[in-house]
Amino acid sequence: MSSQTNLSVYLKLLLMALFWGGTFIAGRFLAGEIDAFSAAFLRFTIAATVLLVITLRSYKRLPSVPRQQWFPLFILGLSGVFAYNFFFFRGLQVIEAGRAAVIIANNPIVIAVFAAIFFGEKLNTAKILGVILSVCGAIVVITEGHPTTILYRGIGTGELYIFGCVISWVTYSLVGRAAMRNLSPLVAVTYSAVIGAVLLFPAACLEGLAGQIKDYPMSVWLSLLYLGLCGTVVAFVWYYQGIQKIGSTRAGQFINFVPISAILLSAWLLDEPLRLSLLSGVLLVSSGVYLTNRR
Numbered sequence: 001m002s003s004q005t006n007l008s009v010y011l012k013l014l015l016m017a018l019f020w021g022g023t024f025i026a027g028r029f030l031a032g033e034i035d036a037f038s039a040a041f042l043r044f045t046i047a048a049t050v051l052l053v054i055t056l057r058s059y060k061r062l063p064s065v066p067r068q069q070w071f072p073l074f075i076l077g078l079s080g081v082f083a084y085n086f087f088f089f090r091g092l093q094v095i096e097a098g099r100a101a102v103i104i105a106n107n108p109i110v111i112a113v114f115a116a117i118f119f120g121e122k123l124n125t126a127k128i129l130g131v132i133l134s135v136c137g138a139i140v141v142i143t144e145g146h147p148t149t150i151l152y153r154g155i156g157t158g159e160l161y162i163f164g165c166v167i168s169w170v171t172y173s174l175v176g177r178a179a180m181r182n183l184s185p186l187v188a189v190t191y192s193a194v195i196g197a198v199l200l201f202p203a204a205c206l207e208g209l210a211g212q213i214k215d216y217p218m219s220v221w222l223s224l225l226y227l228g229l230c231g232t233v234v235a236f237v238w239y240y241q242g243i244q245k246i247g248s249t250r251a252g253q254f255i256n257f258v259p260i261s262a263i264l265l266s267a268w269l270l271d272e273p274l275r276l277s278l279l280s281g282v283l284l285v286s287s288g289v290y291l292t293n294r295r
Contacts, residue, residue, distance in 0.1 A: 009245045012238040013254040021261025023231035024097035025269050026223040031092040033220050035207040039227075040085030041200035042209075046228025048197045051190040054237070063187050072179035073191050080172030081196020086203075087164030094158025096272045101262030102141045103162045105285045108255065109134040110170045112292045118174065130291030137284030145277030185240050193232075252293055256286040 030039045056062065065073065091100055109131050115121040123131070139147050142159050155163075172192075179188045242251035259282045266272040 006246070009242050013242045013251060014257065016235045016238045016242070017254050017257035018261045018265075019230045019235040020255075020258045021101065021263075021265055023227055024092070024101045024262040025265050026226050026231065027088055028092045028097040028100075028266070028270060030220065030223050030227075031089050033223075034212070034216065035204075035209075036086050036089035036093070037200055037203035038207050038209045038212070039089050039224070040082070041197060041204035042224045043085065043227040043232065044081055044193050044197040044200065046224060047232040048190070048193040050229060050233045051186075051193055054233070055186060055190045058186065063183070065187075065191065066182055069179060069182060072175050073188065074195055075175045076172055076179055076188065076192035077195030077199055079168045079175065081193060082199045084165050084168035084172065085196075085200070087161045087168060091158050091161030091165065095156065095162065097266040097270060098259075098263040098272050098278055099141055100158075100162045100165075101259040101266075102278065102281050102285055103138055103159065104165050104169075105256075105259040105282070105289065106134050106138050107166055107169050107173075108252070108289045109285075109292055110166055111173050114170055114174060119177075126291045126294065130288040130293075132288070133291065134285045134288030137281040137286075137288060140277050140284065141281035143277075144275065145280070186237075189236060253290065256289055259285065 027039075052062075088100075112121070112123065112127060113131060116123045142155060176188065179192070183191075239251065242254070245251075263272075263274065263278060263282060267274050
């Protein structure tokens, strides 16, 4: 591979991390403007529409799905789209974008632990150390640098919602192994996005989407377009292009930049404070993710 191609891939992966970091800022803004299910439905209606167009252009038709694959795809839509986005927007109604990003950065750690439990993948010394570092980082962020407070104050509602994001994404990732046995990542993500949008529609209607949508300001639509296009479609396509070009291990390391970009963007755009506990937490979590996923 030429150095110019390498540079292009790395640039796209850095922008991917920036886009994913930006989803927390857009989500935090939307959480104060519209209801959670409505925001999630509109985000994935936009994303699913664009993904369907990309899939049609790539395959010249909608690829057929073996009957046994529809249930895993349904679980993908239910967990990675419906549940994840409900917890995401509800959590961001309560806690800062930077704090949420650091907690969600533990996704690879929890995936590694559950993969060891359910799929027999080995946890060597480096991975175990990575798990410990990430858990410590999450505790530092949740307790704002005072870990003992968790014993009598517990974990807040916002943090619990964000932990719901983690569990939802772990389910999505592990079930995705079964869903992608006979399907490409593009097809699996496209169909799961469509299924998730369909599942979100009744809940959004119950929130009063039909009566409220006409009053949404332009800032809401710009945030939804960012989440649907940049934060979902473009970031996904560039991530899998990176995996194809430089491998999953090296491409996956760029996910470490997501909480960093989220913290910097939230400080810049939302005036969220850059606390020492937050910076220490992201350092611990990023180090843990690196140790857990390195080969």
